[in-house]
Amino acid sequence: MNTKGQVRQGDVNLGPGLIGSLVATTTTCIVSVALRFWVRGRLVKAIGWDDWTILLALIGTIIGTALDFVEIHEGFGRPQSYIGQHQLREFRKYTYGEWLQTFATLMFTKISICLFLMRIPTARALIRPLQAAVIGLIVSNLIITVLWIVQCRPLEGAWDSDVKAKCFSRGQLQRIIMAQAVISVVSDFAFAAFPILILWRVQMAVKAKIALCLLMGLGVITGACCIVQTVLNWQSIPKYDYTYGGIDNWFWRLFEVQLGIIAASIPALRPGYKWLTSRVVNLRTGYNGITLLSGKTRDKQTAFENVSSRAKDSISKRSNHWTEIQGEEIILPEYCQIRKTTEVEVERGVVKD
Structure with missing residues (x-):
């Protein structure tokens, strides 16, 4: 040896x-x-x-x-x-x-x-x-x-x-x-x-x-x-x-x-990443809304309307986000999904007396 x-x-x-x-x-x-x-x-x-x-x-x-x-x-x-x-x-x-x-x-x-x-x-x-x-x-x-x-x-x-x-x-x-x-x-x-x-x-x-x-x-x-x-x-x-x-x-x-x-x-974790970033955005949105309400220089009614608007946008984004996650978005984002377009031609018949 x-x-x-x-x-x-x-x-x-x-x-x-x-x-x-x-x-x-x-x-x-x-x-x-x-x-x-x-x-x-x-x-x-x-x-x-x-x-x-x-x-x-x-x-x-x-x-x-x-x-x-x-x-x-x-x-x-x-x-x-x-x-x-x-x-x-x-x-x-x-x-x-x-x-x-x-x-x-x-x-x-x-x-x-x-x-x-x-x-x-x-x-x-x-x-x-x-x-x-x-x-x-x-x-x-x-x-x-x-x-x-x-x-x-x-x-x-x-x-x-x-x-x-x-x-x-x-x-x-x-x-x-x-x-x-x-x-x-x-x-x-x-x-x-x-x-x-x-x-x-x-x-x-x-x-x-x-x-x-x-x-x-x-x-x-x-x-x-x-x-x-x-x-x-x-x-x-x-x-x-x-x-x-x-x-x-x-x-x-x-x-x-x-x-x-x-x-x-790692590629299969992409929906999880999107979910996490969505949660972070929602938390930041809520924090900004609270800050607006506590501001002394702004009108309370205006602040309330701003918070309501932000909340609606947040809910809308979250809805779109979950729609994307539950579809074939597993890999591609919703706006990138491959779609098939079918053209349909309809002819109208003419009735003669």
């Missing part, structure tokens, strides 16, 4: 830092999905399949976090030469399971994005590619998962080097991960660009178009994380040190999975 790297760095332990990162990112995922369900259930009153699939992704990443905690307990974050063979075997076992979780979680996240995009009113020609993408994601994930499971015969050979087993080579395992990465990157960038096709012909301000496209194109970030993670997996993990040399790779994989869940939930 080559231990030059370990001798130079000594017995360091990055486990506490890994735990802190896990707690922070996993908590953010839980909060973002919880807010998503609150917005969809309380404001929009329309929980859909995209919400349930992102919930499955959240459950998957929570399972992955639990596996990571066990890996850290077994020596992840320390140089491999300073942990025992039993710990190394347990670490590899849970890493084997964590990759299966990663495949499934990424699949559910991307399916959720597809289903979310289907909620935007658009032509059938744009819906069919999304339906095909869902099928493609399911099929490709099943193939990759099966290949990963059967990488060794017997199965224990995947994590126990003492078992005589026939296994895939290191290069073959990397190709499996590479195939998953290609699917992930292509889908991330494709789904990020898809809103441009929908919003291109919508009559709305250019700034609003750009803002919506950026909001719905956050998947580019996870695609970039996947590219970095794949390069690191292919080049930089030393064969002699999995528990310490693979930390950078692990971080980028964590970001890809959990930032994907967060990015998929």
